[in-house]
Amino acid sequence: MAQRYQPPKQSGMGQAFDAILLMVLVFFALWFPVNYLHAGAAKADWLPGVVTSETAADGSTVVSNDKGLIKRTAADGAVTFENLSWEALEQNTVMQGQWQKLGIDLETAAASITLRYDYSFNWLGLLGTLVAVAAYFAFLVTQSDKEYREVIAEKFGDRR
């Protein structure tokens, strides 16, 4: 039988420190990416039909489509439209009716309709992330297995 391991007694201060440390780590993991790593998928301008995009001399972004709808985003983020209508946004009468029932006007609806996620991504980044997840689990399983052998040896005795 393996010798029974006697763990040390942890002081009250040590226990408090450990609990607080863990929670500080959690807060940091939440707060850091939001403030420094631009967490969250990016959205890009979108219009129905064939779209062209350019940057104007005043720094604003101008996106237009083949039906004459133009979306202009100023450097300070203010958005304006030209030739805006429900039809230009490809919203049929049912959709128009529901937007209006929600109390949302054409300009406000357009701001949400003309933004869509950009799912382009870096293959290398994706591969690196999946490898990081796999490496994390590989570390857990191998390190746990070492500890598990100690548990089994103490519980059931050394293998003969």
Add this chain to the structure above:
Amino acid sequence: MSDITANGAKPSINLSKVLGPIHVWALGVGIVLVGEFMGWNFSVEKGGALGSIIACWIIGLLYTCVAMIDSEVTSTVAAAGGQYTQAKHTTGPLMAFNVGLYLVLAYTMLEAADIFVFGDLVRIGATALGAAEGSVSAQPFVLLAVSVLAFLNYRGVLMTLNVNFLITAVAFFSIIILVFAYQFGVFTSEPLQHEGLGMGGLPYGWMGVLAALQFAIWYYLGIEGTCQAAEEVRSCGRSLPLGTMTGMITLLIAAALTWYVCAGTLPWEYLGTALAPLYDASLMSGSNFLVVLLWVGTVFSALASANGCINDASRAWFSMGRDRYLPEFFAAVHPKYRTPYRAILFLIPIAAAFGFSGLLAPTITFSILSGLLGYTFMPINMFRFRGKWPLDTIKRGYVHPFHPIPSIVLLVLCAATYVAVYLGFGTQLLAMMVFYAVASIWFVLCRYKYVRRGDQFTMAWPRPKGY
């Protein structure tokens, strides 16, 4: 409760064995049902309405695999801590520490999101009753609600889950009544208009369906938490499977009905960003009765979820303290109320702080990712469980069919969901992996020395094969 503690001695005070199947149902559905009232609809923003329901079915398959694997292992390892206790027996202390953290953080973050939504609902309700916009602060109401839930949990598990049963049932029936009203023209003459609202298209193609997997988890996230009640149910072999399976059926019905009524009333671009889509669907009906009912249903679902999360997070934290994976201060059971009161009181202010942080999307993502890491552990758990104790070596309450297909499918779907999280919150995914890696190193270097080795194995099983 299993009367065996980490140090091998009988504890002087145990958790109360007072729960039945309806409490298990109330715990599981209570935690998850809020996902139908808010959160699932972010999958619509990711992939459109049709993409969302396809993602809902795919994630339903993921949870079916989870349920199959969990049923076999939980029916054999029935103890508080659920998957945490399973990990101790099949894989080892470090994995168990991580699984325990997944459980605590998934539920604590979900609780934070719940109280955040509750606060917003109070503001919405006040405005609807005539208060000037911005004149009502949600924070005092949130603190009051959290204090009442904390007192309930402190006071005893039976009352806590009796309350959860009642408010969860009201929330569930509010969905049924809303769908019934629209479908049969009761209380409202407004029709459901799926075709007119263009719900048949995929605005982002199949890439959007993949991205939607991240938030489709919200339809079911937390149902596996029913096994946290294992030490407090009167008949574990009967109550846990019955409560969990009826809970899963309830959620499948609720998810389908929720999508059906919301996709038939709201433009998908609005639905994808709405705070409380079912409440918004009721607003479109023009019926005051339905609006009040859905406001109450949404509030009750948020409170039921927060209540269940307090229960589950504290049980996992308590179990880890009892095994000294965390400070043993948290292993105390209240002498009169038989609840893990220190774990309850410690975690509540932390959840409140997350709730007030204003970081709703990262908080939800942390909860989802912690759940996802837990699901990734399950195939590892299953392979090791079957490898160490083949079918004829120990008595199992349930043996799931087609092994290893569910484990392989689960692993593939988890990988697909990691890709979805990467598309939406790639940097946060990496930050959380760093957090769990740092926490693991901290456990190995600083905490494992406090753990009594042999006491980690409490089941009356033979020596595992190969060890």
